[in-house]
Amino acid sequence: LPQYLKPVLSVAQQGAKRLSTSARCNHKVAVLGASGGIGQPLSLLLKDSPLITELSLYDIVNTPGVAADISHINTAAKVKGYTGPDELKDSVKGAQLVIIPAGVPRKPGMTRDDLFDTNASIVRDLTKAIAEVAPKAIIAIISNPVNSTVPIASEVLKKAGVYDPKRVFGVTTLDVVRANTFIAEAKGLDPQKVNVPVIGGHSGVTIIPLISQSKPAVSFPEDKLKALTTRIQEAGTEVVKAKAGTGSATLSMAYAGARFGISVLRALNGEQGIIECTFVKSDVCETKYFATPCVLGKNGLEKNLGISKLSEYEKKLLDAAIPELKKNIQKGEDFANRK
Ligand code: NAD
Numbered sequence: 653l654p655q656y657l658k659p660v661l662s663v664a665q666q667g668a669k670r671l672s673t674s675a676r677c678n679h680k681v682a683v684l685g686a687s688g689g690i691g692q693p694l695s696l697l698l699k700d701s702p703l704i705t706e707l708s709l710y711d712i713v714n715t716p717g718v719a720a721d722i723s724h725i726n727t728a729a730k731v732k733g734y735t736g737p738d739e740l741k742d743s744v745k746g747a748q749l750v751i752i753p754a755g756v757p758r759k760p761g762m763t764r765d766d767l768f769d770t771n772a773s774i775v776r777d778l779t780k781a782i783a784e785v786a787p788k789a790i791i792a793i794i795s796n797p798v799n800s801t802v803p804i805a806s807e808v809l810k811k812a813g814v815y816d817p818k819r820v821f822g823v824t825t826l827d828v829v830r831a832n833t834f835i836a837e838a839k840g841l842d843p844q845k846v847n848v849p850v851i852g853g854h855s856g857v858t859i860i861p862l863i864s865q866s867k868p869a870v871s872f873p874e875d876k877l878k879a880l881t882t883r884i885q886e887a888g889t890e891v892v893k894a895k896a897g898t899g900s901a902t903l904s905m906a907y908a909g910a911r912f913g914i915s916v917l918r919a920l921n922g923e924q925g926i927i928e929c930t931f932v933k934s935d936v937c938e939t940k941y942f943a944t945p946c947v948l949g950k951n952g953l954e955k956n957l958g959i960s961k962l963s964e965y966e967k968k969l970l971d972a973a974i975p976e977l978k979k980n981i982q983k984g985e986d987f988a989n990r991k
């Protein structure tokens with residue numbers, strides 16, 4: 653196997669091996685936005701997971717080609733492509749997990765909030781279909797601005813009378829993946845053995861890396877700590893600039909999305925102790941949604957592990973994040989509830 657695939661694969665395979673013989677391994681997963689920069693490599697990584705028996709690839713374009721291509725990989729998951737709104741409901745029907753990377757990415761100079769006008773209605777419409785035909789599915793939202801798209805999806809599900817806050821997740825795993833990488837680089841550690849929780853939201857100042865809670869424990873002089881924090885907060889922009897107008901993070905996001913999706917499936921299968929940081933409906937602080945480490949279980953979110961003890965510096969980061977988060981959340985709710 654190529655080296656780059658091993659971490660995700662080993663996570664999936666270890667998860668599968670640890671299952672009891674009676675555990676269910678027959679999960680249908682749908683990827684909405686499957687032909688995109690994230691959707692394609694994400695679907696590739698999911699196709700490799702022994703936890704998935706059916707992989708449903710939906711997009712408004714190009715899904716026949718993507719599905720034909722991925723379906724030739726000799727793993728168990730049956731792949732089917734669905735194209736356009738007429739095929740949307742069939743693509744999600746019966747899915748236990750729906751992952752949504754549909755929508756436009758940033759170009760240099762844009763904020764994630766600048767994507768709202770296009771992506772808000774995409775997420776709203778996809779969620780309407782899920783509410784109708786797969787109301788029990790766990791929904792993992794990658795589409796930006798995550799701080800607003802998660803509230804939008806939640807309001808849509810509420811209106812449809814099928815909202816379960818334990819089943820709607822904003823995918824912030826990439827922030828953790830980046831924090832682990834940058835801290836490991838700075839300390840000469842194996843990045844696979846570093847775990848830095850990242851809380852808050854998924855944009856600029858709302859991204860709050862908790863370097864004080866890194867495992868293994870690490871410490872930095874103040875200037876280095878600030879520089880690392882800013883780099884984690886601005887890592888998406890670093891990629892947007894480097895891609896110079898051709899998009900934002902896709903490959904690292906696919907890796908992070910596959911990690912999150914596989915964690916959800918392992919937990920659905922009854923595996924204990926699966927923890928991911930994710931943006932969820934929350935009462936851990938004064939915003940309605942907030943990302944924290946969460947224990948995943950058979951029904952989605954099993955236990956929110958909360959914020960735990962922050963350093964003085966991290967408390968300031970939290971203070972800076974709250975007003976922006978509140979604004980982003982309100983904007984999403986207002987949009988979804990507009991007549
Ligand atoms: P992309 O343009 O390469 O792909 C998006 C795909 O969505 C395209 O294939 C497009 O056809 C499809 N699409 C558009 N409207 C659709 C609809 N109504 N239904 C289904 N599919 C539809 O973009 P990308 O680089 O894959 O990024 C996708 C989204 O993910 C962007 O909003 C981006 O900002 C976001 N993103 C989030 C994170 C995160 O950490 N949460 C990280 C990276 C990117």
Ligand code: LMR
Pocket residue numbers: 757758764796826854887888889891892900901
């Ligand atoms: C990221 O963090 O890479 C994504 O949210 C995409 C972006 O626009 O930065």
